[in-house]
Amino acid sequence: MRSLFQTSFAAVFRNEVLLNAKRVAPYVLIVFFASNAVLWWGWGPAVETGWATNSEFYIQRNMGGFSFILGLPIFTGIIVGDAVIRDFRLGVDPLIFSKPVGRGSYLLGKFLGNFFVLVCCQSAFAITFFLLQWVPFSKMVVLPVRVVPYFKHFFMIVVISHLSLAAIYFAAGTLTRNAKVVYGLAASFYPTYIAYQLLVLKNVPRIFSVLLDPLGGRVGEGGLMKDPWHTSADVLNKLEVSYRLDQYVNRGSDIVLSALLLLIVYFWYRIDPVERKSEAFTKLTLSEAPKRIAYSGPSYGLIDSPIEVLPAVDQIPIPKVTSTRGPATTLFQMIAAMGVEFQLLRAERGLLVLTPLAIILSFFSVPFSRMPVEVSYSVASATNTANMLLLFLACVIVFYTGEAMHRDREVKIEPVVWSTPAPNSAFLLSRFLAITLLGLLLVVIGGLTTMVAQFYSGFTPVDFSAYLMINGVVVVPGIIFMTAFVVALNVLLRNKYLAYVAAVSIGAGLFYLYSIGYNHWSYNLLLYQLWHYANLTRWPILGHRLYCLAFALLLLALAHVFFERKSSRTSLNVAGEIIEDAE
Amino acid sequence: MQLRIDHLSKTYPNGTRALDDVSLAIAPGMFGLLGPNGAGKSTLMRIVATLQEPEAGSVSLGEIDVLRDKEAVRRTLGYLPQEFGVYPKVTAEDLLDHFAVLKGITDRAERRRLVTALLEQTNLQRDRAKQLGGFSGGMRQRFGIAVALLGDPRLIIVDEPTAGLDPEERNRFHNLISETGTENTVVILSTHIVSDVSNLCSRMAIIRQGKILSACTPRQAVDELKGSVWEGTVPREHFIPFKSQFNVISSRTFDGQARLRVIAKGQRPSEEFAPATPVLEDYYFDLVNRQD
Numbered sequence: 051m052r053s054l055f056q057t058s059f060a061a062v063f064r065n066e067v068l069l070n071a072k073r074v075a076p077y078v079l080i081v082f083f084a085s086n087a088v089l090w091w092g093w094g095p096a097v098e099t100g101w102a103t104n105s106e107f108y109i110q111r112n113m114g115g116f117s118f119i120l121g122l123p124i125f126t127g128i129i130v131g132d133a134v135i136r137d138f139r140l141g142v143d144p145l146i147f148s149k150p151v152g153r154g155s156y157l158l159g160k161f162l163g164n165f166f167v168l169v170c171c172q173s174a175f176a177i178t179f180f181l182l183q184w185v186p187f188s189k190m191v192v193l194p195v196r197v198v199p200y201f202k203h204f205f206m207i208v209v210i211s212h213l214s215l216a217a218i219y220f221a222a223g224t225l226t227r228n229a230k231v232v233y234g235l236a237a238s239f240y241p242t243y244i245a246y247q248l249l250v251l252k253n254v255p256r257i258f259s260v261l262l263d264p265l266g267g268r269v270g271e272g273g274l275m276k277d278p279w280h281t282s283a284d285v286l287n288k289l290e291v292s293y294r295l296d297q298y299v300n301r302g303s304d305i306v307l308s309a310l311l312l313l314i315v316y317f318w319y320r321i322d323p324v325e326r327k328s329e330a331f332t333k334l335t336l337s338e339a340p341k342r343i344a345y346s347g348p349s350y351g352l353i354d355s356p357i358e359v360l361p362a363v364d365q366i367p368i369p370k371v372t373s374t375r376g377p378a379t380t381l382f383q384m385i386a387a388m389g390v391e392f393q394l395l396r397a398e399r400g401l402l403v404l405t406p407l408a409i410i411l412s413f414f415s416v417p418f419s420r421m422p423v424e425v426s427y428s429v430a431s432a433t434n435t436a437n438m439l440l441l442f443l444a445c446v447i448v449f450y451t452g453e454a455m456h457r458d459r460e461v462k463i464e465p466v467v468w469s470t471p472a473p474n475s476a477f478l479l480s481r482f483l484a485i486t487l488l489g490l491l492l493v494v495i496g497g498l499t500t501m502v503a504q505f506y507s508g509f510t511p512v513d514f515s516a517y518l519m520i521n522g523v524v525v526v527p528g529i530i531f532m533t534a535f536v537v538a539l540n541v542l543l544r545n546k547y548l549a550y551v552a553a554v555s556i557g558a559g560l561f562y563l564y565s566i567g568y569n570h571w572s573y574n575l576l577l578y579q580l581w582h583y584a585n586l587t588r589w590p591i592l593g594h595r596l597y598c599l600a601f602a603l604l605l606l607a608l609a610h611v612f613f614e615r616k617s618s619r620t621s622l623n624v625a626g627e628i629i630e631d632a633e
Numbered sequence: 634m635q636l637r638i639d640h641l642s643k644t645y646p647n648g649t650r651a652l653d654d655v656s657l658a659i660a661p662g663m664f665g666l667l668g669p670n671g672a673g674k675s676t677l678m679r680i681v682a683t684l685q686e687p688e689a690g691s692v693s694l695g696e697i698d699v700l701r702d703k704e705a706v707r708r709t710l711g712y713l714p715q716e717f718g719v720y721p722k723v724t725a726e727d728l729l730d731h732f733a734v735l736k737g738i739t740d741r742a743e744r745r746r747l748v749t750a751l752l753e754q755t756n757l758q759r760d761r762a763k764q765l766g767g768f769s770g771g772m773r774q775r776f777g778i779a780v781a782l783l784g785d786p787r788l789i790i791v792d793e794p795t796a797g798l799d800p801e802e803r804n805r806f807h808n809l810i811s812e813t814g815t816e817n818t819v820v821i822l823s824t825h826i827v828s829d830v831s832n833l834c835s836r837m838a839i840i841r842q843g844k845i846l847s848a849c850t851p852r853q854a855v856d857e858l859k860g861s862v863w864e865g866t867v868p869r870e871h872f873i874p875f876k877s878q879f880n881v882i883s884s885r886t887f888d889g890q891a892r893l894r895v896i897a898k899g900q901r902p903s904e905e906f907a908p909a910t911p912v913l914e915d916y917y918f919d920l921v922n923r924q925d
Contacts, residue, residue, distance in 0.1 A: 368754065369746045373708060373737035373784055386734040390723070397722035462718030466780060469682050470735035471707035615684060615703075 058151040062159025063166070066133065070167040078551045079125055079171040086120060086562075087178035092187055093566055100283035102191040104183045106199045107278070107289045113203040116175050117211050118265060121554045123243075124236040124445075126212050128547070129168045131219040131232030133160040134319075138227055147321045157224070157315055165216050169209055176204040193287065206293065210301045211265045215239075217308035221315045237445050241407050248414060260296045264304060373471075383472045387480030388487075391454055395488065404446060404488075405495055411438050412496035416503040427504060428513035429583045432520040435500045439525070440576065443489050444532055448553045450488060451536040452546035454481045468615040478609055482537050489529035493521055516583070523586045527598045528576040534602035534609075541609040575601055634695040634787050635660050636681070636819050641690030643676055643843075651676040652687065653843040659819055663811070665830030665837035665851075666823040667917060673843040674823040675715055678792045681821070682712045694788055694819075706788070708737065711781030715792040715823075717773070721766025725757055725776055728765060729783070736784040751779040755809060771802030778809055789820045795829055807832055831913040839920055846920050851913050858911035858919070861898045865906030866890045875902075882918040 054060060070076050090112055096103045116122065134157070137143045146156070180200045186192040223232040243265065251259040278286055293301075415434035458464040467477070497517045505512050540549045563569070564578050571580055575598040577591070585591050636659040643652040651673045668674050679685040681692055683703040692699035699706050720728060726748060733744045752758045755775040760768070768776065774794060781789055791810060795803045810822065811833055822834060830837050831851050838848040847854070862882075867875055872884065872891040879902050883894040894909065895902050896919050 368750050368782065368785070369743070371733075371738045371743045371747050371784060372740065374739050375737060379737050379739055382739045383734055383737075386731055390720070390727075390731050393723060393727070394720060461720060462716050463720065465679070465682070465684055465714040466712060466717060466732070466777075467735065468684055469707055469710055469712040470732065471704050471737055472735040473704075476735075 057155065058149075059155035059159045062151065062156055063163040066160055066163025067167060069136075070129070070164065074545075075128065075547055075551060076167055076171050078548070078555070079129075080174040082551070082555045083116075083120070083171060083175040084178040086116070086558075087175045088182065089559075089562060090115075091179060091182045092190075095566075097187065097190055099279075100191055101278075102193045102283075102287040103186070104193050104196055104199075105191075105287040105289065106196075106203075106291045107286045109179070109199045110203045110207070110291045111278070112179065113176070113207040114266075116172075117208045120558050122172070122208075122212065123215055123239045123265075124554070125171075126168060126215045127219040127232050127236030127239075128550070129171070130161070130164045130216040131223040131236070132229045133164045133220060134224040135227050135229050135232075139229075143321065153319065154316060157312065157319060160224075161216070161220050161312060164220075165213065168212065168216060172208055172212070173204065176200050176208070191283070191287065199291070203291070206301060207266055210304050214264055214304040214308045214311075217311040221311045224315050225318055233449060237449055238407055240445070241411050241442055245410055245414060257296055261300050261303070263300065264307070266297075266300055266304070375471075380473055380476050383476040384480045384483070387472075387476055388484045391480060391484035392487075394457065395450070395484070404492060407442065408439065408492045408496045409499045411435075411442055412499035413503050414438070416500055416507060416509075426513055426516065427509035428501075428511075428516040429520070431500050431504050431509075432497070432517045433583065435496050436520050436525050439493065439496050440528070440578070443492060443525075443529060444557060446492065447485055447489060447529065447532045448536050448550060448557075451481065451485050451533060452540060452549055454485060455537065455540040455549075456546040474613045474615070475610060478537060478541070478606070478613060482533055482606060485533045485537075486530055489533065490526065493525050493529070497521055519586055520583065523591065523595055524577055524581060527595045527602075531575050531598050531602045531605075534605040538605040538609040538612075541613050571597070634817060634819065636788060636821075637691075637693045638677075638681070639691045639693075641677070641680065641687050641692065643673075643680065643685070643687045650843050652680075652690075655690070655840070655843070655845055657838055657845060657848060659821065660836070661817055661819050662836065663820045663822060663834040665834035666821060666840060667825065667827060667830050667837055668840035669825055669921070672825075672840045674825075674840055675792055676843075677840070678714075678790050678821065678823050681788075682710060682714075682790050683707060708784070709787040711783065711786035711789040713774075713777040713781045713789075713791040713794060715796070717777045719765040719768075719773065719776070722764055724762050724764055725752065725768070726761040729776070729779055732780050733783050738784060747783070751782055754782070754812075755779045756805075769802075771798055771805065774798060774802070774806060775809060778806075787818055789818060790823070791821070792823045793825070794822070795824065795826060827914045827917050839917060841921060841924060846924065847916075854913055854916040855911050858896065858915050860908070861896050862909045862911045862915050863895045863897055863902055863906040864893070864909040865895070865903070866892050867903075867905055878902075880919065880922065882915055882922060 091103055094103075094112070095101070096108055101108050132139075137146060180197070183192060183195050219232050219235060222235055223229065247263075251263055254262070412435050415438040416431045458467050501512050501514070501517060504510075536549065536553055539552055540546060543549045543552060560573070561578070564574055569579060571577065571590075571594045574580055575594075577594060577598075580594075581591055636657075638655060638657040638659075641652050641655040642650075644650050653673075655673075655677060666674050666677070676685065680687050681699060683699065683706050687700070694706060694709070697705045697709075723731075729748045729751060730744060733747060738744045738747065749758070752761050755778055757772065757775055757779065760772065765773065765776065777794075778791075781791065794810065795806055798806060807829070810820070822829065824830060834851065836848070836850050837854070839846045866887070867890065869886065869889060869891050872893070875881065875891075875893065876884075880896040881893050882896055885892045893906075894915065895906065896915065901908075
């Protein structure tokens with residue numbers, strides 16, 4: 051009788067773990083999570099408030115934070131979403147499906163293999179946090195060493211929540227066989243979840259808000275933990291966090307949801323090739339072609355297939371053209387390349403997803419009740435929209451710039467594009483401008499939505515200049531800087547996934563620094579929490595914006611210097627390593 | 634305009650010596666670069682197409698130093714790589730127009746005339762408004778040729794163009810590529826299919842393990858073997874002893890017997906063998922066998 055380790059499920063599971071072990075992303079995530087655990091431990095609120103860094107309250111609180119922020123829901127999509135798509139992309143699907151591997155074994159092996167890798171990455175946070183009990187800071191309160199709370203809360207809050215998220219991404223990726231669907235879902239996680247919190251969970255009785263929260267945001271919440279800032283540290287440090295029945299039901303429902311999704315995948319999954327929508331192109335036959343053939347065949351009698359020889363007079367004359375050079379040509383090439391970028395953006399239907407998201411976010415940024423506002427309701431609404439769109443725009447810029455910068459390589463058109471005499475600046479700036487314009491388009495849509503929502507809420511007059519001022523001074527330079535930064539990152543790292551991880555890590559790290567008080571305009575180029583409407587037109591702020599634009603320019607110059615047209619044919623070997631073909 | 638390649642060497646980080654002191658002089662016309670998979674053909678093509686750097690050696694196209702003045706080469710280069718992709722959602726006409734802009738052809742009227750002529754030339758005029766994602770392999774390859782012909786190139790590089798094409802499309806491709814060579818244009822056809830070279834090229838080189846084994850005309854290559862090629866059938870069990878005794882360049886099992894092609898200068902290998910007309914494949918296999 052075969053043991054579990056000899057089954058096809060185990061083989062698929064092991065293979066997924068081995069493949070992930072060859073990828074860079076899991077290691078980057080491990081380092082990122084572990085370093086965040088160090089940051090949260092040493093420079094988190096515990097030190098200032100006197101909370102014990104290994105109190106059950108603080109452990110549970112940090113696990114909740116870790117599960118939601120730091121982009122973990124997005125990373126879950128990146129690790130789990132394309133598990134099956136990868137086999138089709140690499141063309142190994144016929145080799146796998148021609149073997150006696152059951153559908154259940156294959157799908158479960160794929161899912162659990164990747165989920166196991168994800169949990170290993172996530173556990174870097176919990177393990178680091180656990181080990182830090184032995185290295186206390188001065189003035190830091192540390193209770194006697196404890197073990198169970200770390201693993202209990204990690205499992206309850208992080209693992210189970212991400213199990214259901216992973217199942218959603220896996221189902222979407224496997225059934226559509228389109229990685230972009232997974233990325234779209236991942237990118238829309240935050241706006242969707244926040245909107246769900248605000249629209250649904252906030253307005254239902256507490257028991258339902260606990261039961262219906264897929265991420266378990268309210269699991270473990272209750273009593274003193276609701277408002278820790280007004281509770282004494284001694285009380286919190288002695289608190290034992292336990293879960294109630296409704297909270298267990300919530301966690302159980304996540305597991306059931308995951309199982310249901312996997313069942314759906316099991317029944318709906320098909321291994322046949324995806325039917326591509328092909329054009330009804332004309333089949334040309336040789337009998338139609340001879341009029342256009344002017345072949346002066348060789349005279350060696352070596353031809354292995356007869357080719358009709360026609361006089362050269364039948365050739366189609368190719369008109370002589372003039373090739374131009376110089377800045378005007380470069381500008382023209384840049385605009386043309388930008389046009390192609392927009393054409394491709396439109397074809398990918400990405401805008402169809404992004405536009406409603408921008409509208410939803412902007413709509414909910416309008417204060418729907420009378421409240422004291424700093425200057426006017428327009429200023430409050432425009433400020434809220436700017437802040438609300440910031441994270442959304444950052445995600446859009448990071449993901450779309452990555453797509454745009456690496457698309458040519460992925461569709462294998464890069465060697466042809468790079469063998470043209472167009473300068474590097476045309477390629478770089480066209481992408482930079484296309485993504486910047488996309489960002490601006492979303493800002494305009496967001497601004498208009500907010501104005502309309504404000505008008506219909508009756509908070510008139512709508513002050514257009516406030517929207518213009520806030521977006522013009524704060525948001526637009528921010529978009530320009532973020533795009534330039536991600537362009538430079540993609541040029542330097544030459545790998546879009548590395549660039550994603552680096553951008554998200556740097557962004558999360560900076561926001562964390564800002565939130566704990568290390569906030570200075572020299573390294574906060576988005577001016578997050580550093581501006582007031584009254585100061586927007588005054589010198590220090592305008593100077594900071596010039597600094598931001600100069601920084602963007604510097605990043606673009608850096609990208610230009612390091613941009614290399616170096617083509618090499620690379621492919622993946624069976625172990626998933628990138629190898630360079632010697633052919 | 635002549636393409637000169639002098640002492641070119643390239644080693645990959647994994648230690649593979651892709652090019653080992655390669656030197657070639659290629660005059661205008663169709664030049665075939667023949668070699669098995671992994672011989673170094675594509676590496677050589679990518680270096681000449683300014684997309685890769687060698688460790689040593691030089692390449693010049695007329696007065697242009699290919700390794701230094703890349704922009705000048707790109708202005709006069711038409712390149713169809715081995716693996717050539719397209720934006721699937723863009724039409725043939727739009728993408729060809731885009732490449733024309735990248736080539737520096739900024740005048741709209743000129744560009745339109747050129748694009749129309751090239752689509753005509755490659756028999757894609759009727760499909761000009763169709764998205765490239767719906768093109769067959771052969772149509773895509775013809776589109777690649779149209780891209781390579783943009784802007785009156787003086788150096789055209791086509792890398793493994795017929796791999797994966799059905800016989801009809803391959804024939805069509807041969808016709809098309811043979812039209813491109815003018816008296817001022819260097820056309821390099823890199824392939825592992827011997828008949829592609831014998832059908833199209835006036836000069837050729839054989840490359841293997843990064844080294845040039847031979848550079849001559851196909852006629853010279855075939856003439857070298859005149860009177861030396863024999864073909865015959867022997868029982869299968871005699872094949873191994875026969876192979877150790879003679880230079881067997883190809884063997885095929887047919888109806889339980891081994892049908893062999895042998896090179897034996899001046900002597901008939903055995904009674905079962907009759908003289909055969911040499912073809913370029915014989916020269917290629919003979920050369921490769923000798924290296925082994």
